[in-house]
Amino acid sequence: MTWSEKAFQQGVIGLKKSLDKAVEISLAERGYKNMEKIKLTQKQADLIEEIKSWQSEEHQSINYLSAEDIAKCILAPDSYEVMPQYKAGDWVINFDERAIGKIEFVDENTYYGKWYKHPGDDETMECGTDAFSRHATDDEKKKGFWWSIGRKEDEYKDDDLVVTKWGDFGFIDMSEEDICVTNRYPVILLKDSSIACRPADELRLVVRPEDRLDK
Numbered sequence: 001m002t003w004s005e006k007a008f009q010q011g012v013i014g015l016k017k018s019l020d021k022a023v024e025i026s027l028a029e030r031g032y033k034n035m036e037k038i039k040l041t042q043k044q045a046d047l048i049e050e051i052k053s054w055q056s057e058e059h060q061s062i063n064y065l066s067a068e069d070i071a072k073c074i075l076a077p078d079s080y081e082v083m084p085q086y087k088a089g090d091w092v093i094n095f096d097e098r099a100i101g102k103i104e105f106v107d108e109n110t111y112y113g114k115w116y117k118h119p120g121d122d123e124t125m126e127c128g129t130d131a132f133s134r135h136a137t138d139d140e141k142k143k144g145f146w147w148s149i150g151r152k153e154d155e156y157k158d159d160d161l162v163v164t165k166w167g168d169f170g171f172i173d174m175s176e177e178d179i180c181v182t183n184r185y186p187v188i189l190l191k192d193s194s195i196a197c198r199p200a201d202e203l204r205l206v207v208r209p210e211d212r213l214d215k
Contacts, residue, residue, distance in 0.1 A: 086111060086129060091136035091144050100136055100144035101125050120150030149208065154200035156185050159209040165202045 040048065065073075073080045086092060090103045094115060103125070104113040111132075113125040125131075136144060146153045156162065158174040162185075169190045176186035180197035187196045187203070 083129075084132075084135060086132060086135075091141040093133045093136050093140065095131055095133050097133055099123075100140055100147065101132075102144060102148065114148065116144055116147040119147045119152050119155075122148065156200065156203060156205065157209070159212075160205055161207040161212065162187060162203045163206055164196070164198055165204075168196070169206070170196065 086103060086106075088103050088105050092101045092103065093099070094101060099115040099117045101115040102113045103111050106112070109128055111125060111127055111129070115123040115125050117123075143153050146155060151157075156172050158172055160172040161169065162172060163169050164187065170187040171190075173186050173188045173195070176188075176195055179195065180186050184197040184199050185203065187198050188194075189196055
C-alpha cells in the first residue's frame with residue numbers, strides 16, 4: 001500500500017468516526033440513545049448497506065464534506081440541493097443576469113465559449129462555474145442563438161433558407177412582403193414554388209445566405 005493510499009484510508013477512518021459521533025449525538029438529542037435494534041427486511045438492509053458504502057474509495061468525493069454536513073444530509077429533510085452541471089453546448093446565464101453565454105468546450109474546470117449581451121456583440125468566455133448563475137431557459141436560448149448570428153430575435157432576412165412547422169423548406173423573399181400582412185414573412189416553398197406567408201413562430205432558420213454553399 002502506497003503512502004497516499006494509507007493517508008486516504010486513515011482519512012476515511014477518521015471521517016467515519018466523526019460521522020458516527022455526529023449521528024450518535026443527533027440520535028441522542030432525539031431520545032434514541034438506548035433504543036432497541038430496528039428490524040429490517042433483507043431488501044431494506046441491503047439498501048442501508050448500499051447507503052453506508054460512502055466510505056469506500058469509489059465514493060471518495062463525499063469525503064470533501066464535513067461529518068456534520070453528511071449527517072445533516074442524511075438526517076434532516078430537505079437539507080441539501082444539487083449543484084447544476086455544465087457541459088459543452090449548454091446555454092447559460094452569467095452571475096449578474098446580464099449576458100447569455102454558450103459553452104463551446106470544457107478543459108478540466110475551465111469553461112470556454114462566448115457571451116452575448118446584444119445582437120452581434122460577443123465576448124470571450126473563459127471562466128469557472130462561479131461565473132454562471134444558472135442554465136438558460138428555452139426563451140433565453142432562442143434569444144442567445146439570434147444574438148450569436150448578429151440578429152434580433154426572430155429577425156429573418158431575404159434569401160434565408162427556412163423550414164416551416166409543417167416541414168416545408170423554402171426561401172425568404174422580401175420582394176413579396178407586400179402580399180403578406182404585418183409580422184408575416186413571405187416564403188417561396190421549394191415543393192411547388194408557391195408563396196406562403198408565415199409568422200416567425202412557424203419558421204426555423206436553416207441556413208443564412210452568407211453560409212449557403214450554392215451562393
